[in-house]
Amino acid sequence: MxxxxxxxxxxxxxxxxxxxxxxxxxxxxxxxxxxxxxxxxxxxxxxxxxxxxxxxxxxxxxxxxxxxxxxxxxxxxxxxxxxxxxxxxxxxxxxxxxxxxxxxxxxxxxxxxxxxxxxxxxxxxxxxxxxxxxxxxxxxxxxxxxxxxxxxxxxxxxxxxxxxxxxxxxxxxxxxxxxxxxxxxxxxxxxxxxxxxxxxxxVERVAPRPRGVPMAHVVLADPGAECPPPSRIDWREVAGVAGVRSIDEAIHVQVHPAACDGLLMTALRGGWSVAEVRRDREAGRLGGGDSWAH
Amino acid sequence: MGALIRYNLAAVVHGQRYVAPLLFFGIVLTVFTVNDSGPLANIYVVSASTLLVSMCWLTVTILNHEDPVRRSIQSVTAGGSSRVLVAEVVLALLIGVGLTVVGLIFPILSGSHHWDGSGLAAGVLALATCLFTGIAIGVLCSRLVVPRTGYSLLLALVVVIAVPLTPGLPPVNPALRLMSGNRPAGELLYPLSGYLVVSIVVAAGCIALTRYISVRRE
CATH class of the missing domain: 3.40.50.300 (P-loop containing nucleotide triphosphate hydrolases)
Known part of the structure; x- marks a missing residue:
């Protein structure tokens, strides 16, 4: 060693x-x-x-x-x-x-x-x-x-x-x-x-992601015209975020499961609407062969 | 080590900076030896001193051909920066052996000299002395010791002119003095062998010093 x-x-x-x-x-x-x-x-x-x-x-x-x-x-x-x-x-x-x-x-x-x-x-x-x-x-x-x-x-x-x-x-x-x-x-x-x-x-880690455990997948959307516009957040800088993609005005964020709640908190405080939260079906780091822009 | 030498050869060839020192060697040799008819030992003084300058230049070119970051990749791959330095010196030596052969044969072909075994042997010893000394100066003037290119060039120029011209400074000056005299070539072999040994020791010392300095600077 x-x-x-x-x-x-x-x-x-x-x-x-x-x-x-x-x-x-x-x-x-x-x-x-x-x-x-x-x-x-x-x-x-x-x-x-x-x-x-x-x-x-x-x-x-x-x-x-x-x-x-x-x-x-x-x-x-x-x-x-x-x-x-x-x-x-x-x-x-x-x-x-x-x-x-x-x-x-x-x-x-x-x-x-x-x-x-x-x-x-x-x-x-x-x-x-x-x-x-x-x-x-x-x-x-x-x-x-x-x-x-x-x-x-x-x-x-x-x-x-x-x-x-x-x-x-x-x-x-x-x-x-x-x-x-x-x-x-x-x-x-x-x-x-x-x-x-x-x-x-x-560095003390927030429970390292065990191998094979899927990442969390969060879809964030603009809450619409009735609400004030959400604040701009650089998702890549949020703790635990592994990938960010923008699809049809929604923002798809892939995040370490242990950091998921923190991300949701940041998003909601910023005026974003949480459209979906799920575990990625595949254990791969960036999931499903999608290409994620960092 | 073979792969390492081959990579450095390929990189130097791709870089094309080797052309200038080789051209210099060819041109000087041609200008001073064509149609010459003096004693062979005298004309080898030209071959040897040209080889000294060309080898110094070529060695600097070979040692400086790679950017320091790329050199660090090469040394991690090769298993140590010393191995890279050795490969580069061996490459310079191999090219130098080629130039030595040219420096020995070209004057015979281009001029009209009476040549014999002892004249040729004296030539081999004098050229080899300049070959090793040229490498020694080149290694010490490379980026490994003198990081700034301008200073490196200036230093190499001063040293490579001073070494053969300083009276009595072994090994090049006394060897060339012997060669330019009128003594029969057979009598020169013994002292020339001594100067060749000195040049090898000097080269080994300069390489070791370069390694020491470059490792400390890493």
Missing amino acids: LRLADVSKRYGPGHWVLDRVDMQIPPAQSVAVLGTNGSGKSTLLRILAGVTRPTRGRVSGAPPVIGYVPDRFPAFDAMGSLAYLVHIGRMRGLRTAEARRRGQQLLERLQLVGGIRTPIRALSKGNAQKVALSQAIMVLPQLLILDEPWSGLDANAHDVLAEILDEVVRVGGSVVFTDHRESISGAYSTLAYRIEEGRVLA
Whole structure:
């Protein structure tokens, strides 16, 4: 198990970005790291990935195969995305044909737009991010580290990313990811840490959603002309919300069952009318193959 | 390691920045060796000093070809940043061996020289000395040690000119002095071998120092 013991980090003589961090990444868990911009999330992930050395303290128990997806994927290369993945696959010990098959399969699954032979530098940010994600899972890693993986990805890729995280956890691997939105981390993680002023604290969760338990599905509507118009609420920022979609003037919100009452309270206070509340029929995170916009 | 070297080769080839140092090598070699008819050891001074500059330039190009974030992905995939550095140095060395062969044979073909085994052997030793020294300077002037490109370029330029021109500074200056003298090539082999060993030690030291600095900076 990957462990950080009393790890501190500062760049040069500056302030401590991380301060005496003790943390463990248990197997078969998906760990969210929360924190504001510049709080040290990326530095913590870089230390976990072995890319950055801590100034003090010790990192132990790193597994042999680590997948790392940085928060941005600088793309200056004339190399095509498939060719890049084949190279990465070979570095991971795959044979060329095997690496090609796996690369193609991943890019198809993530629905890369722009062509698998197009130079990476010609791809859009979201599509380059898909290449970045694919390289990390050419061989299913024992530890998958993702820095803000949802940013820039489209709704379909969100679903695939959720499946990938599940796959890694299901085979006993660990996932560590950051996101600044609590709703996302709530829906995809089983453990959470928060970084505040360099200290990393375990977050007490509102009863983590057990595997296989369906999410709640809430349909909210405008109460109509007789009532005052409902207030504008950014549903994605409400605790426990995993997905939001707008269908025929109604707002469909998918929410962690434990956070459902809180969501209803927020909605009613905001002047919204609750049209429907139900458990999703399927256990899948985003339910029924629908594509949810985050 | 093979896959790692192959990836770096492909990335460098795609990036096309290798063209300038290779072109420089080809042009200088052509200009100074075509129709030359002096002793072979003398003309190898041109080959060797051109190789020194080209290898320094090429090594910087290879080590700087990837953005630091992308390099971090490569090092996680490869299992450590040291492996990436070694792969890049090996790639530079492989290309350098190719250039060494060209630097040895081209002057013979393009000029009219009396050539023998000991002349060729002296050439191999002098060129290899410059090959390793060029890599050593290139590694130290790469982004891993000097993050700003402008400073990196300036430093590389100053060092690569100063090293062969500083009287008595081993290994390049004394090796080239030996080659440009009138002593028979057979007598040069022993001291040249010594300078080659020095250049290998210098290169190993520079690579270790670069690794130390880049790891501390991570």
